[in-house]
Amino acid sequence: MSHAAWNAVTPYLCATRRVIAFDIAGFGLTPALPSGTLPTIPNLVAGFEQSLREMSIAIPVDIAGNSLGGFMALEAAKRGLARSVVAISPAGLWRGYGAPHVPYVFGGLRWLARHFPQLLKATVRRPLLRELALAVPISVGSRHMPVSDALRAVDDLATASAFEATFDNTRAPFSGGSGIAVPVTVAYGDRDWILLKGWRRRDALPAHTRWVEKHGWGHVPMWVDPAGVAQLILEGAQ
Numbered sequence: 001m002s003h004a005a006w007n008a009v010t011p012y013l014c015a016t017r018r019v020i021a022f023d024i025a026g027f028g029l030t031p032a033l034p035s036g037t038l039p040t041i042p043n044l045v046a047g048f049e050q051s052l053r054e055m056s057i058a059i060p061v062d063i064a065g066n067s068l069g070g071f072m073a074l075e076a077a078k079r080g081l082a083r084s085v086v087a088i089s090p091a092g093l094w095r096g097y098g099a100p101h102v103p104y105v106f107g108g109l110r111w112l113a114r115h116f117p118q119l120l121k122a123t124v125r126r127p128l129l130r131e132l133a134l135a136v137p138i139s140v141g142s143r144h145m146p147v148s149d150a151l152r153a154v155d156d157l158a159t160a161s162a163f164e165a166t167f168d169n170t171r172a173p174f175s176g177g178s179g180i181a182v183p184v185t186v187a188y189g190d191r192d193w194i195l196l197k198g199w200r201r202r203d204a205l206p207a208h209t210r211w212v213e214k215h216g217w218g219h220v221p222m223w224v225d226p227a228g229v230a231q232l233i234l235e236g237a238q
Contacts, residue, residue, distance in 0.1 A: 001220070002028025002156045005066065007149060009222050012230030017237070020057075022048060024068060026162020039166040041092070041174075045075045052081070060182070062237035066220055067091050067194075068170060070186075074205070077180045084183040086236035088229065089192055089219045092174035094199045102194055105137050106167065113158035124150035136193045139218025149223065177205050185210045185236035189217025210236070 003021035013019045025047045026032035026039060037043055052059060060083040065073035070090025077085045091098070112120045124130045127143035130150055134142035142150075157163070184205060188195060190213055202211065214221065214228065222229050 001153055004028070004149060004152045004156065005220060005222055007222075008226035009229045009233075012227055013233065016234070017062075020055075022051065024048075024072070024166070026166055027160045028156060032162040032165075038169050039162050040169045041071055041075050041172075044166075044170075045072050045079060045081070048072060048076065049079070049081055062086075062233075064088070064233045064236070065090070066222065068166070071170065071174060074174055074177055074180070074184070077182055077184065078177055082182055084185075084237045085180075086185045086187070086233045088187045088221065088232070089189065089195055089217075090174075090186060091170065091195075092172075093186070093201050093204055094173055094195065095201055096173070096199075097171040099194070099196050099199045103167070105194065109137060110157055110163055113154050117154060117158055120154050121151055124154060135218065138220040139189065139224045140191045141216065141218070141224035145223040173201070174204050178203075180206050183210070183236060183238075184208070185212060185232065187212040187214055187217075187232055189214050189219065189221055191216060191218045194219040 002023050006021045010019050010021065023030035025044055033039055033043055033047060052061065059081055061081070062084045063073040063076055063082045064086040065071070066088045068091050070087030071092035073082065073085045073087050074090060074092065076082045123133050125147055130145065131143040134145070186205065186209060188200065212232065214225070217224060
């Protein structure tokens with residue numbers, strides 16, 4: 001997806017914080033990494049750090065991320081880039097390479113978005129069909145997503161230049177995070193059907209990590225409960 005996934009949340013944050021929503025390299029408006037540079041988590045975070053420095057943003061910063069972005073946020077903390085981390089449904093904290101159904105869910109959506117975009121867009125225009133199509137990859141309650149955001153999500157999925165390469169190169173589990181000293185919050189939804197409970201690990205993070213389970217949240221909860229997502233971020237970034 002792209003920074004547009006945060007559209008519903010940022011108004012709640014901007015009242016008290018400066019907010020910058022980044023696109024991961026190869027997604028949204030950010031070009032893919034240079035040729036020959038694999039989109040591994042360390043390389044993606046190196047690109048993120050370069051962007052921060054080019055913008056003259058003082059490091060460390062408070063970082064919040066969802067899914068792959070949450071994985072990157074944890075890696076950024078390991079590198080000393082983060083003042084605090086809030087990781088929502090983070091990839092990487094899984095046993096092995098994650099639940100076996102995940103590649104089929106995202107691969108199927110990617111194929112539909114690229115080969116039958118108008119069909120998928122017609123589906124997400126209708127609240128009930130949008131709910132059925134996006135309940136697993138995004139969240140139960142996706143019927144509340146604005147149509148414009150749903151259409152943008154289809155376009156983002158279809159045009160991502162590094163989708164397959166990033167998916168293939170970011171499946172190894174997160175490691176080396178036990179020494180992270182900054183505050184870390186990890187939140188999962190009780191309706192997350194991508195990161196199933198039986199596949200989640202806690203031993204890769206420090207003992208002071210705050211673990212949260214949110215009722216009614218799926219894998220991407222920003223449209224379902226934007227105020228609650230913002231509150232979680234602000235609490236974790238204090």
